[in-house]
Amino acid sequence: MKYENVLTHSDNGITTITINRPSKLNALNKATIKELHEAFKEADIDKSTRVILVTGSGEKAFVAGADISEFADYSVSQGAELASQGQALLFDFVAHLSTPVIAAINGFALGGGLELAMSAHFRIASENAKMGLPEVSLGVIPGYGGTQRLPQLVGKGRAFEMIMTAGMISAEQALQYGLVNHVTTLEDLMPLTEKIAEKIANNSSVAISAAITAINAGYEDGENGYDEEITQFGKCFGTADFHEGTQAFLEKRKANFPGK
Known part of the structure; x- marks a missing residue:
């Protein structure tokens, strides 16, 4: 554009x-x-x-x-x-x-x-x-x-x-x-x-997005940042980035995050 x-x-x-x-x-x-x-x-x-x-x-x-x-x-x-x-x-x-x-x-x-x-x-x-x-x-x-x-x-x-x-x-x-x-x-x-x-x-875009959501929640009225952190932390376990990141760590190689 x-x-x-x-x-x-x-x-x-x-x-x-x-x-x-x-x-x-x-x-x-x-x-x-x-x-x-x-x-x-x-x-x-x-x-x-x-x-x-x-x-x-x-x-x-x-x-x-x-x-x-x-x-x-x-x-x-x-x-x-x-x-x-x-x-x-x-x-x-x-x-x-x-x-x-x-x-x-x-x-x-x-x-x-x-x-x-x-x-x-x-x-x-x-x-x-x-x-x-x-x-x-x-x-x-x-x-x-x-x-x-x-x-x-x-x-x-x-x-x-x-x-x-x-x-x-x-x-x-x-x-x-x-x-x-x-x-x-x-x-x-x-x-x-x-x-x-x-x-x-170089890091997981999915995890970074979750971190942004959790951090922002701590500064917003009516939001509990700790609760949001727990929610976002849990969601990370269902992502391809989490699977790739943990496997790369265990296999001692650099992670290639798919961004999903």
């Missing part, structure tokens, strides 16, 4: 999705959010895709925020609908994909950009990256899951400070906070991300 604001590339089980609006610092507008939904959906359905990477084009920004011009004159009901539709279409959608998603943050990740990165299963940043949720400086709050995912990742106090001050933190601060897993040079960002993705791709 061809997109106007998104580039996709697949190689060796890894699909890279690049937000491509360099003149707007890759800001998210409605069209881009819709295209990203389709790109993630297409990659998730593709059985050859074992890992999805998401990044921004250029060397300045992952995503520098939302396109404010689109909603500056919205009413209360329109604002609520914007957040509801955006969360369902992209941010929650990404967080609950069965395929692991890694965000490669290659510059500014602000507002909706940081919220997109936080929707990924984990994040890797380049040294020049700056992250923040500046929405209160515009008289609004994060609306794409930022008030929920940021405290889960960095703790309540740090999330309050970041949101209330509307400030940015450096890549190194983000690493200290646990917001990102690794920091590297801009030149090494994609090679490092791809190296980690390759390690993931």
Whole structure:
């Protein structure tokens, strides 16, 4: 599928999705959010895709925020609908994909950009990256899951400070906070991300999908993460991947997971 604001590339089980609006610092507008939904959906359905990477084009920004011009004159009901539709279409959608998603943050990740990165299963940043949720400086709050995912990742106090001050933190601060897993040079960002993705791709995609479901359950209201873990653990015993993995271990050979 061809997109106007998104580039996709697949190689060796890894699909890279690049937000491509360099003149707007890759800001998210409605069209881009819709295209990203389709790109993630297409990659998730593709059985050859074992890992999805998401990044921004250029060397300045992952995503520098939302396109404010689109909603500056919205009413209360329109604002609520914007957040509801955006969360369902992209941010929650990404967080609950069965395929692991890694965000490669290659510059500014602000507002909706940081919220997109936080929707990924984990994040890797380049040294020049700056992250923040500046929405209160515009008289609004994060609306794409930022008030929920940021405290889960960095703790309540740090999330309050970041949101209330509307400030940015450096890549190194983000690493200290646990917001990102690794920091590297801009030149090494994609090679490092791809190296980690390759390690993931070597493992059972079925088991990884089950782990995503179990981990997410622990952060959702009304869900018991321990119960979900037991359920998913049991289901693994009925998969071809479990049979292959255990047999390979017993036979002292490398597993060749069928992905089912």
